[in-house]
Amino acid sequence: MRASDNLQFSGRALTAYPMRTGLILLAMSIGVAxxxxxxxxxxxxxxxxxxxxxxxxxxxxxxxxxxxxTTGGLPPLxxxxxxxxxxxxxxxxxxxxxxxxVSPNVTGAAPVSYGAREREVMVFGTNxxxxxxxxxxxxxxxxxxxxxxxxxxxxxxLGETLAKELFGKKHPVGEWIRVGDHRFRVIGVLSSExxxxxxxMKDVVIIPVASAQSxxxxxxxxxxxxxxxSKEALDQAEKDVIKIxxxxxxxxxxxxxxxxxxxxxxxxxxxxxxxxxxxGVAAISLIVAGILIMNVMLxxxxxxxxxxxxxxxxxxxxxxxxxxxxxxALMLSLAGGLIGLALGLFSxxxxxxxxxxxxxxxxxxxxxxxxLVTVVTGLVFxxxxxxxxxxxxxxxxxxxx
Amino acid sequence: MxxxxxxxxxxxxxxxxxxxxxxxxxxxxxxxxISIMGASGSGKSTLLNMLGLLDEPNSGSYxxxxxxxxxxxxxxxxxxxxxxxxxxxxxFHLIPRLTAAGxxxxxxxxxxxSPAERRKRSTKVLxxxxxxxxxxxxxxxLSGGQQQRVAIARAMILKPPxxxxxxxxxxxxxxxxxxxxxxLEALNVSGITLVVVTHDVALGRRAHRRIRMLDxxxxxxxxxxxxxxxx
Numbered sequence: 034m035r036a037s038d039n040l041q042f043s044g045r046a047l048t049a050y051p052m053r054t055g056l057i058l059l060a061m062s063i064g065v066a067x068x069x070x071x072x073x074x075x076x077x078x079x080x081x082x083x084x085x086x087x088x089x090x091x092x093x094x095x096x097x098x099x100x101x102x103t104t105g106g107l108p109p110l111x112x113x114x115x116x117x118x119x120x121x122x123x124x125x126x127x128x129x130x131x132x133x134x135v136s137p138n139v140t141g142a143a144p145v146s147y148g149a150r151e152r153e154v155m156v157f158g159t160n161x162x163x164x165x166x167x168x169x170x171x172x173x174x175x176x177x178x179x180x181x182x183x184x185x186x187x188x189x190x191l192g193e194t195l196a197k198e199l200f201g202k203k204h205p206v207g208e209w210i211r212v213g214d215h216r217f218r219v220i221g222v223l224s225s226e227x228x229x230x231x232x233x234m235k236d237v238v239i240i241p242v243a244s245a246q247s248x249x250x251x252x253x254x255x256x257x258x259x260x261x262x263s264k265e266a267l268d269q270a271e272k273d274v275i276k277i278x279x280x281x282x283x284x285x286x287x288x289x290x291x292x293x294x295x296x297x298x299x300x301x302x303x304x305x306x307x308x309x310x311x312x313g314v315a316a317i318s319l320i321v322a323g324i325l326i327m328n329v330m331l332x333x334x335x336x337x338x339x340x341x342x343x344x345x346x347x348x349x350x351x352x353x354x355x356x357x358x359x360x361x362a363l364m365l366s367l368a369g370g371l372i373g374l375a376l377g378l379f380s381x382x383x384x385x386x387x388x389x390x391x392x393x394x395x396x397x398x399x400x401x402x403x404x405l406v407t408v409v410t411g412l413v414f415x416x417x418x419x420x421x422x423x424x425x426x427x428x429x430x431x432x433x434x
Numbered sequence: 435m436x437x438x439x440x441x442x443x444x445x446x447x448x449x450x451x452x453x454x455x456x457x458x459x460x461x462x463x464x465x466x467x468i469s470i471m472g473a474s475g476s477g478k479s480t481l482l483n484m485l486g487l488l489d490e491p492n493s494g495s496y497x498x499x500x501x502x503x504x505x506x507x508x509x510x511x512x513x514x515x516x517x518x519x520x521x522x523x524x525x526f527h528l529i530p531r532l533t534a535a536g537x538x539x540x541x542x543x544x545x546x547x548s549p550a551e552r553r554k555r556s557t558k559v560l561x562x563x564x565x566x567x568x569x570x571x572x573x574x575x576l577s578g579g580q581q582q583r584v585a586i587a588r589a590m591i592l593k594p595p596x597x598x599x600x601x602x603x604x605x606x607x608x609x610x611x612x613x614x615x616x617x618l619e620a621l622n623v624s625g626i627t628l629v630v631v632t633h634d635v636a637l638g639r640r641a642h643r644r645i646r647m648l649d650x651x652x653x654x655x656x657x658x659x660x661x662x663x664x665x
Contacts, residue, residue, distance in 0.1 A: 034546050038546075339525075345512065347516065348515040348517070349512060353544065
């Protein structure tokens with residue numbers, strides 16, 4: 034039998050029952066479309082997060098006090114407590130040629146009030162170099178000026194949301210606010226376009242690091258943000274930081290350094306896994322569609338027993354009968370797959386329409402995998418009815434019992 | 435041409451074993467016109483299926499032109515059916531979604547003939563049957579007689595040497611039935627071996643050799659032309 038005849042014969046068998054065929058196509062296409070849509074959204078989320086990280090510039094190092102990794106040697110039975118990071122440590126890091134900006138950080142929560150309005154917000158003690166290190170933008174006034182970070186000056190920069198909530202329509206620059214027990218003069222307001230570094234920069238008070246230390250009554254730093262001169266200088270900067278801190282801390286490696294590119298990789302990995310997971314969930318619907326195909330093909334085989342008997346009487350070998358029914362199942366699943374693909378890609382485009390800045394990129398592997406799964410589904414679930422058709426006893430089949 | 439030797443075929447129905455064919459021995463010569471008659475359940479249809487290689491015997495031997503057929507594989511049996519046997523059924527067994535021409539061309543399609551060649555052959559056969567104007571009609575648009583004529587044409591399109599008909603007139607009125615019988619007899623005259631299973635006594639009597647079955651055994655085998663008879 035010719036392939037073209039085979040297709041025509043099977044195709045006509047499908048179009049003879051438009052309702053049944055239509056329902057199967059619907060089930061199959063919903064399955065494929067959901068795989069496409071969910072992977073597109075997952076991939077979009079991944080690209081969005083990666084993009085956000087990359088906008089920060091990926092040559093940041095976060096220096097944290099203490100070391101959580103175990104590097105062998107004696108277990109810390111004696112409980113040697115790590116040395117705190119100090120402002121002097123931060124200043125010393127400036128000696129490395131690979132380091133461009135160094136920003137010592139102290140954070141804590143404190144009530145911030147202006148007049149009768151009071152709010153509990155994050156207080157962020159830092160220096161002027163944070164501005165360039167994480168590429169903040171200023172809305173009104175100015176950021177912390179260049180100064181010795183050891184000087185506790187009573188000036189502050191507000192996040193945009195906080196400024197609105199404390200001052201309403203009033204111009205905040207030049208006003209005095211109260212943070213905890215201290216008074217600070219507002220010198221600027223951050224733009225909400227500024228990037229975050231693990232905290233919400235819209236709802237924050239930024240004050241000089243030494244002021245924060247006295248506010249919270251702590252001598253040490255929460256962390257130091259270091260920006261390398263370039264991506265290439267990142268490795269050297271990391272080495273220099275370790276060397277300088279070790280020299281200052283009597284030869285102990287008692288800091289942990291987080292690299293932004295490592296964080297990025299972690300997020301990338303998590304979101305990729307998530308995309309795979311949702312694709313897997315969607316694939317279940319494909320299996321359901323496959324079972325539907327099997328069901329309908331089984332009904333079809335039992336309804337067309339006489340036809341199968343006839344084909345056998347006319348001399349069609351077992352294999353040919355099987356091929357005919359298998360190609361019916363394959364045509365069903367493939368047609369459903371293609372309709373689902375069109376449906377999925379269209380819906381993905383609709384997402385771009387509703388959420389403008391969400392990156393929508395249907396991954397090629399998802400398209401390939403969805404189509405592959407439909408073909409496999411057709412073959413696997415079609416082969417059982419096809420084999421049943423081929424195995425029919427022609428005498429019984431012809432009698433239609 | 436055909437030698438059946440001690441063919442047995444039994445079915446298990448419930449917890450009872452039914453001997454549909456009980457040591458049947460039968461010789462059929464080329465060009466014979468045979469009718470097989472008998473009550474329901476006498477085994478006549480089973481005998482026909484056996485001759486057509488649709489069924490397999492439990493024991494016995496079936497030789498066709500000296501070749502043993504009972505040992506063939508399913509693939510070879512299919513090929514044998516295609517080349518040597520045409521089937522006619524009581525309910526025609528036309529595929530409802532295919533046109534008259536499509537049904538007629540089915541055996542040609544199954545063997546892989548090109549569409550152009552198929553069309554040429556079916557056009558000619560339909561013209562011979564006087565059904566040219568019905569070529570593109572679906573079976574449900576044809577009368578019973580026309581459907582059976584298409585079915586006969588389908589059985590004969592590959593020119594098999596033997597035609598097996600199971601109640602060919604069972605679903606037809608007298609007029610159409612007579613017409614169909616005439617066509618079958620004309621084919622027999624042209625040299626084709628014709629075996630008809632029927633309840634219809636009138637139709638049965640027309641055959642040159644008449645076999646009567648009872649309980650899976652051949653109980654009567656008479657010929658009006660010659661003295662040959664099965665043992």
